[in-house]
Structure formats: structure tokens, C-alpha cells
Amino acid sequence: MLSYDYVKCNDLRLACQELEEGEQVYLLAGGTDLIVGMRGGKFSAKTLVDIKDVPELKVLEEDDRGITVGAAVTLNEAVVFAPIRDNVPILAEGCHSVGSYSIRNRATMAGNICNASPAADTAAPLYCLDALVNIKSSEGSRSMPIKDFFAGPGKTALNKGELVQSILIPRPYPEGKGVYLKASRTGSVDLATVGVAVQRWGEEVKIAIGAVAATPVRAFSVEKAINEKGEKNYADAARLVHDDISPITDLRGSREYRYHMVEVLVRRGLEQTLGV
Amino acid sequence: MTEKLVINFTVNGEKEEKEVIIGQTLLKFIRDELHLTGTKEGCEIGECGACVVLLDGKPVNSCLILGVELDGKDLITIEGLSKNGELDRVQKAFIDHAAFQCGYCTPGMILAARALLDRKPNPTDEDINEALSGNLCRCGAYQEIREAVKASAEKK
Amino acid sequence: MADLKTVGTSVPRKDAIEKVTGSAEFIEDRYMGPMLYAKMKKSTVAHGKIKNIDTTRALKHPGVKAVLTGKEYPNRIGLYLIDRTFLAVDKVRFWGEPVAVVAAVTEKAAAEAVDLIEVEYEELPGVFDPREGMKPDAPIIHEDLANYEIVPIFYPEKGTNIANHFKVRKGDIDKGFAEADKIIERDYYVPQMQHVPIETHKAAVQWSLDGKLTVWSTAQSPNVVRQLLAKSLDMPMHKIRVISSYIGGGFGCKAGASIEGLLVPIAQKFPGHIVRIVFNREEDMQGTFTRQALYSKLKTGVKKDGRITALQYEMVWDGGAYTEYGVNIVRAAGYSSTGAYDIPNVKTDSYCVYTNNSIGGPVRGFGMCEMQWGIERQLEEIARELGMDPLEVRLINGMKKGSTTASGQVIHDLDYDKCLKVVADKIGWGKKEESRDGKYRGKGIAGLVKCPAQPSNAASSAMIRINEDGTAHVMIGATEMGQGMLTAISQIASEALHIPVDKIDIKVPDTDFTPYEWQSVGSRITYTCGTSVKRAAEDALGQIYRVAADLLETPQEDLSFDGKKVFSAKNPDLTATIREVADSCKKCTGEGIAGPIIGRGSFVPTNMTNLDPETGQGNPGLFYCFGATGVEVEVDPETGVVKILQLACSIDAGKAVNPQLCTAQLHGGTIMGLSTALYEEVRFDKGIMLNRNFTDYKIATIDNTPHMDSFIVETPETNGPYGARGIGEQPMIGVAPAIANAVSDALGVDFNTFPLTPERVWQAIKNKK
Secondary structure (H helix, E strand, C coil): CCCCEEEECCCHHHHHHHHHHCCCEEEECCCCCHHHHHHCCCCCCCEEEECCCCHHHHCEEECCCEEEEECCCEHHHHHCCHHHHHHCHHHHHHHHCCCCHHHHCCCEHHHHHHCCCCCCCCHHHHHHCCCEEEEEECCEEEEEEHHHHEEECCEECCCCCCEEEEEEEECCCCCCCEEEEEECCCCCCCCCCEEEEEEEECCEEEEEEECCCCCCEECHHHHHHHHCCCCCCHHHHHHHHHHCCCCCCECCECHHHHHHHHHHHHHHHHHHHHCC | CCCEEEEEEEECCEEEEEEEECCCEHHHHHHHHCCCCCCCCCCCCCCCCCCEEEECCEEEEHHHCEHHHHCCCEEECHHHCCECCECCHHHHHHHHCCCCCCCCCHHHHHHHHHHHHHHCCCCCHHHHHHHHCCCCCCCCCHHHHHHHHHHCCCCC | CCCCCCCCCCCCCCCHHHHHHCCCCEHHHCCCCCCEEEEEEECCCCCEEEEEEECHHHHHCCCEEEEEEHHHCCCEECCCECCEECCCCCEECCCCCEEEEEEECCHHHHHHHHHHCEEEEEECCCCCCHHHHCCCCCCCCCCCHHHCCECCCCCCCCCCCEEEEEEEEECCHHHHHHHCCEEEEEEEEECCCCCCCCCCCEEEEEECCCCCEEEEECCCCHHHHHHHHHHHHCCCHHHEEEEECECCCCCCCCCCCCCHHHHHHHHHCCCCCEEEEECCHHHHHHHCCECCCEEEEEEEEECCCCCEEEEEEEEEEEEECCCCCHHHHHHHHHHCCCCCECCCEEEEEEEEEECCCCCECCCCCCCHHHHHHHHHHHHHHHHHHHCCCHHHHHHHHECCCCCECCCCCECCCCCHHHHHHHHHHHCCCCCCCCCECCEEEEEEEEEEEECCCCCCCCCEEEEEEECCCCCEEEEECCCCCCCCHHHHHHHHHHHHHCCCHHHEEECCCECCCCCCECCCCCCCHHHHHHHHHHHHHHHHHHHHHHHHHHHHCCCHHHEEECCCEEEECCCCCCEEEHHHHHCCCECCCCCECCCCCEEEEEECCCCCCCCCCCCCCCCCCCCCEEEEEEEEEEECCCCCCEEEEEEEEEEECCCCCCHHHHHHHHHHHHHHHHHHHHCCCCCEECCEECCCCCCCCCCCCHHHCCCEEEEEECCCCCCCHHHCCCCCCHHHCCHHHHHHHHHHHHHCCCCCECCCCHHHHHHHHHHHC
16 A cells, blocks of 8 residues: 555645645546556655545536536546537547546546546547647646647646646537547457547548557648648548658557558548548 | 545445545455455456446446545445345346356446446447446356346336 | 256356355455465566575564565475475576565555565576477476476476476377378467456465464365375375365466465464465466467378368477476377367377466366367368368267277267257358458357366265255365356255255355365366265265155155155155154154264266376376357458457257356356457566556457357266266367457468457458458
């Protein structure tokens, strides 16, 4: 059993203060990555600050700016939130791909991105939706595009004393279909071998891919071919994805298979969103 | 460093006040402090589902929750599912369909199934697969489990 | 079998209420009061000399009571080949091998102390591929192999890493190949897998002040734990008590003696205290038995009409660091090496080779999944070469009444043809489904056979106590790990005793009170324990009749017992309730007749023999159980994802004692087979197990479970209780080859190994292009 202090915090300001002043302070929301990480020695905490009941972090709402998903909102809450399901179903798919049903009763979207795994299932959809990460600290607030938030495997752009308050899926919402296609070893509860999000925006697409680089990446080469050059042959377009990714070999799949699968899933994503 | 905190919670319908060691998982707290040993440990990383309990009615992996997080919550473990000696419909259906073998995953499986039926009284096969895919059964009683859950659904 | 009342019916499980309410007691659920907690210090090298172990800091750590290293307790232990020590002595042979054990007042203190132990190793070159390990210049892992004690049916080669070389020489192999029209030869590989029961290994040990040792363990076989500890510790058996609770899945990994030995010496330092160890998932996967990898070369000669004339099988098994149990898997695979087929000329060499990988050991199937993978794959290639239907090739060569096995044992009670045909019919064999949506469909079939791999003297025994009210207790030494043994055994008791099954109580074993049982392994309990229970019940029934005859003053032959009362067929007025018979056994005169009724029954095989050391000929099989698996798949050629559309399985149970539980075993084994066929493979890097948790080692979930159709064939086993034979392991054996055959059929590519992960299937398609 590990030893650390536990602070239950119901005030966002105090949570920020704990983060700023303490050493090795970790935030506990869903805890599904944190507790596994502490058990495995990946994180060594002196203090856990439990933020799951901070009112500002429980926000799940839609307004003029878009959909705001507070940091303590669970994935299951997000999956069934009507504005997400109706306007950005690709994000509901991503949330739904994380872990098992009982994990999603605890795990949060903010936790999924703060863990900063390149394979995070919510990340690729968030990249396609140009989501903004709202960051809070004692100094104030700032927002940052999701693509800038991921800094490397397990690394985020958060500075000491900062926490993710919420994730904003900004308006306007995409016009057109979006899909999150995940390849995994079992097709059941599993981490992504690769995860491909393809979102149609009117006549254009945005494509983001997980588990193929140090962070999730956008497939700009493919997007350019479709959006700027008007490429109609999706197979040809999908082949360009090799320039956007740099996968590695690990227990879930080889580099070679990842290259192949990304190409297949990008093509399928294009077919499914833009029509064959 | 404070080692223990006092928490208030409800377990299987009974209000309790207890000290909990910080750092102890809810799973260990349930087994070692509440002495409710029906909740099982299988992996400690949320992959097997043997430790699933209902927290405020929702199935969760108790190995990924701290005991202190139980404060103010309502906990149901397998011991709290039968009422006054009467088995829950799901428990009865599991017996009728031989939906378990070694019985080690069964408490978590039954609670996850109960929660599914509470939110979807007439689940499809896909609903059942989704709700129970985080509960591993190495004996492979899955087909019988699927049948048992369907049989304990509300009759249409 | 005429007029069976209980056998053949699906009575609810004896453990049902306990298991659905969470009240079923597993070892760790047992409240034992204050305990000492043990943790292991594990080796960080796969092969190395232990230069020094410094336990000073660990011993000073608050809460630590003792630290023990292998040097202090060099006793050896093992089931067949006594090659293991409780803790590593002088050298380590696999990564993660326990080198020291700590006992402390809390688990936390024990874990912290483990980190304070410093071990210095001199790393030695390792062996990670058994084929390399067989080479003359390979590093030697067990220098003392020649001096190890061994059951004399195994053949280690001294000065090498070969722990057993088992040979079959049947017929004339050269003649067999000379007669063949075609010869097919292929290499196959089956990787290691892990049992991963959801309950890990756990044990607790207590030495009493008068020197009695009590062990609580997840062991499948408490009597063997007692036997091995008695031998290793040089103790009399009445001073050792082994208690088993319900077991949260075994599948072989809890057979023999496993982790108990870690606790025995350290607990001895604190008489009266209970010392407990609980393996976490990582320790369980890496530190307990693993299914041995198999590298094989199979060559068959076949006539144009499909008849196989010769089979030559070379099997090289990765025995891992210790092969105390594994040597017998290698032997079993050898004497069964023609699978479910009657082949006249056979030459088999099966080698068990030490490596510095995790310890090899028994897993559901006991070598049959690995060995029959090659056979069932090769039959597919034979069919293709000859342009024949793969089912037809199986039917032509399949065993029939009077066929002989590789070891020359004559087979009697079977209907293998029917097993094959029912699954073939179910999946619409012969009707090729067209590919659609760019996906390919294919069908595959595979047969299977297995006999229990047990020594010829592996015995069982049972006692039945009739209570004063006519209810009964059945006492046996078998364990309940999910297979439904308690229920099936009480049904056999009920049938033979005429007492209803709900009036019979049966519990898990405690060697101080329950009679001898060799092991709950090998799908043998229904047959062996069942036979002894049937005999005990008949013994008790005989006593009931004798007492009743005396009580009613009527000839015994006229009496019948309906479970409630004994009555005379000739005179309806002459009845005695079972309560009257069992209770005081007194006549109305007050004279005593007999004391309480206790039935006893024993069993030891009488149809088995040792095998000839040079030819492997003889009778190793207690009974042979056949079955088959049929599969239809749909393969996405772009992603390599295999979807199972149809899955049918059959087993010849002889007589299903409880059809519902028999079907459950059939489904469970099939799912385990499917899981290994598609997902499971233990990955090593120079002996380091890389995927030792459920994040990295994936097993099938409910989501991966297709609908299964199952068929119980019933060809009575002449000597089985009510015609029954064991079926627990068998359903797993045919699944991987059946799936691979179906994928092969769909794509026209071959697989010599599994799991058929999406990546492997994609690779195979790519390589074909």
C-alpha cells in the first residue's frame, strides 16, 4: 500500500493552490489511470487532491461557444450527453472506445488526455473537432488547442500549478459525418493498435490518428490531397498518410502493420464520411 | 502525514462510519475492513472486473478507487444483492443457466448485469456484451451468462 | 443404461447459492486472524550465479520478522523429476525466480523489505530456444541433472539440457513411407500461453508447536502437496495437513505443488503463526506454470486413397527452467502422437528441453492442444494435396473400435465418426459460402482425443457416511475449481445409494479428514473418483440391506430401497424407514444390530501398463475421449480480422452425468481454445516475460464469444461410472486447428502457428501475394 496525503477539494481555487504549493501533487478525478500508474511506480505521489466534486469541473453543458465537458465528467456521462451524441457523434464513439463500461463510469475525458497516451481514444476525435483545453491555475485561465496540449508520451503542455478545467468542443460543429475507427488485438476492451478519426466538415475532412507517433497526429498530407487538390481516389489519398506518421513496434503491433492499418482505416474513414 | 480518515457511507443499506487508511483501495477496504469477501481481486488494474461493485448504483472497479472516495456514497456489494434471504432475479437466472463455473468472477459479473438491467430492462445481446466485456471469466461461461441475463430481463 | 434417476439429469450445482451470493469461501476469504505476510524477492536475471544476497537492511526494516534465502533451505521438490528448490540455491534459472522470502507483520512492510534485499548475480549465457538448448555447446542449466531423483519412466540425457526423451517406434516407419504415394513434411510452432485463472495462486502455512504442518492452498491436489512436502521435508504424512477451499479456476496451473514451499521454511521460524502469500497477477503469470512452447517437425506418408501409412513426429518442447511436471507432458504428447487417427507405422521423438524461460507445466489439454495442432493442420494439407475432402480424410483415418494408438493401445468405446459428422452437419460442411463485402468465408473442422495423463497407480478413494436421519455425507479428496465435480459426484453417489441428491452433502477436501485422491487433473475425477464413490455407495447400500434384513427378519435379496424406506418386494407390510435403519439400528427388542453405516470405495486403474523404454509401446490410457470442432469464419483480408460466424463442438462423454454442466464444460473449453487461437501468446525477451498483465495479455471476453452449438455424444465407457468418461480438457484441443483450417479455407494461405492475430493473418496474406 502506498503512502501519501489525501485532500478532498470542493473549491477550484484551493485545488489550484494545492497544485502550486505542493510537491508531487497529483489530481484525482476518475483515478483509473492514476491508481494503475501509482501501483506500477509510474507516478510517485506525495499528495492526491481529489477534485471530482469541484462544481466547476462537473460542468457538462452546451452554450453559444459550444460544448463544455468539465474535467470531472465521466466518459459514460459524456457518451449519453445529447449535444455530444447529436452534434459530434465521433467524440461519443471515441469516449465509448475507452476501457470497459465500468471503467467509463469513473474515467474522464480530461484524464484521458492528461495521461497523454498517444493511443488515447478521445484524442483523435478531439483533434478533428479542434477542441480547446481550458486550463486553470492560481494565476488565471488560458485555453490551448488540443494539438498543442499533447507534448509527448505521458507529457502535456501543462505547467506546474495548472490543471485542466474543461474541454470545449467549439461551434460551429462539423457539417457531415465523422467516424472513429479503432484497430485492436481483440476488438473488445483493448487499447488501440491504431485509432483513426475522420470528420467531414462540409466538403472538407479532418483526419487525426492515435498510436502512431509520440502524440496523436493530424494527417495533413491526406487532408491536403482531399481538401485542396480535390483527390477523389481515397485509396491514393490514404496512401499519403505514411508521411504523417512514425509508428513504432510494440506488444500491440508492428510498425509495419500500423502503417498498413492506418492507410486502410483512413481510406475506410474517407469512404464512410465522404461517400464512396 | 495523516494516515487515516473517518468516512461516512452506506453499505448494502446500512449506514456506517469507519476509519480508512489513505492509500488503501476500495477493494481492500471492502475485503479487509468491512469483511465483505464476496468482492474479489483479480488484477488490481481494472482489467478483469472481479472487483466490480455498485457505487451510487453504477458498476465500478473497486481496485481503481480509494477507500476514502467512499465518503458520502452508497455501496452495494454482492452480499447486498439478495434481500431477506430472497435471491435477486439475476442470481436465480445464473443458477438456472449454470452461468458460472469456478465462481470467482461471478460476484462482479452479477453486479454488472444487475446494473445493466436497471438501466436497460430488456437488453439485446450487444447491450449485454458491452456491459459485461470488462468482466473476464476464464472458465468461459459467457454463453450461459448471456442467456442468464436475457432470462432475467423484464418480460416484454 | 436402464432407469437412471439422477445420473443424466441437470440438477442445479451444489455450489450454486454460495457462488451467486459471494459467500463461497476461497482461500483468501478465510478469516485467519492476525497473520504474517510473505513476499518474494525475485531474480532480475534469467540465468546467473548468485554471488551474494545481503538481507541486513531488510531484516532491520520495521515489521519484518524474518528473511530466508535458498541456501538455508536447499531441499528439493518435484512431481516426476525432483529438480526444484523452494527458493533458488546458488544460481537462478529464470527471470523472476524467487531468491528470498520475507515475512512481516503487514504486506506493506514485507514489500518494502523485499526492495531492501540486495542480490549480486554473475550473469550466465542463457538458453531461450529449446532447439538451441539441445545443441552440444549449449550452456547447461541443470549441471546436476544426472543426479536428480526421477520416476523411472522418464529418460533424461545426462550432461545435456534434455530432461526427457520419449520415443515411439510402432510398426515399420521405413516401410510405411515406402508404401506412401505422397509424403508431406512441415514445421509447426505453438507458443507459450498462460492459464490466467481469475484467482491467482495463494497459500497460507502454519506450524503448530508440536510440529504439525498445516497448509491452506489454492492447490488442485491437496494430497500431492502433502506427498511432495512429506518427501521434501522428510516428514510423516500424518504430521502434514493440506486444506483446499473452492478454487477460482485451475486449468492445470494449480496442479502438483506450487507455491506452498515458499512459506514452509519461513513459517517454521514462528510456530503457531500463520504465514500467508498471495501472488499478484504479474507474479502469477511469470512465476507459475506456463504452457510449454512446442517446436515440431511432422512428416506423414499417405496413399492416394487418403489412408495414412506413416507418421514421423519430432517434438522439441520448451520445458522452461524446471521440468518436474513438464517431463510428463512431453511423454503424453509422445504416446498420443497420432492424435485421433489410426496409423500403423509411427516414429516419434519427443524432447523436453530446459531453457531459461518461465517454468513449463500442465495446462488444460496437457500437450494435446500443441501436439494435435500439427496433426490437424497437416491433415488439411494432405486433403489438399490429394484433392480430397478434409472431413473424408479424417473419417478414413479416424480411430474406430479396435484401432490402436501410437503406443499400440487398443481403443474400444468410441464413436469418433459421429463426433466429426455432427459438427460438420451443423456448420453446413461442403456448402461453400461466397465472399461478400470484400470479406472471405471459410469452413474448418478438427478432431481431438485425449486420455488422462496419469501414472498407472494414480488412485482415488471415497467414504460415505449415512447420518442417523438417512441423509449422507460424501467424503472425497477431489477439488472444486469450477468443473462441477461436487455436483456430478453427488449425482453418482445418489444414483448408487438411492438417496436423493439434495439429501447428500459434499465438501472440498482436507487431507486430515477426506480420503486419498491423487490429483484433480487430467479430466479424470468423474471417472476415477466417480468410480470410488459409486463403490462406496454400493458398499453403504449393501450395509443398509444387511441391517434392514436383520431388522425386518426377511431375506436380503427380497429388499428394495427407494431412498426413504427399505421394503420387501414380497410382503408390503415389511418396511423400515431409512431413519430406522440408520438411526439406532435396534430391533424392537432393544438388541443392537450394527453401528453407523460407513461405505467405502477405492479405485486404481487395472488397464494401464508402463511403456517400453525403446518403443513406447504399452497401455498408458485409462480411457480415451474423442470430440470435434467445426468453425465457419469470415476474414477481412485488409485488416486480417477473423470473425467467427459458426462454432460447433462435440464430445463423446460416454454418459453425461449432468448434461447442463457437461455442456458448460464443452462451451468453456471451446472459448478457452478460441482465445488461444486468436489472441493469446506469452511474449519473452531473453527470458523476461513482457506481457504479464491483462492489459498486455488479452483473453476472450463475452464480446468475443460467438454463439456455440454443442453436441454430447454418448458412447458408454465400459468401465466408467454409468458409462461416463471425463471431458473437461478435451473441448479446447480442436478449436485452434479448426479455426486455422477455416481461415486457410477462406484465404488459401497456411498457418503453422497461432494465435491468428489480425496482424499474423494480414502478414500471411501479404506473404502469399
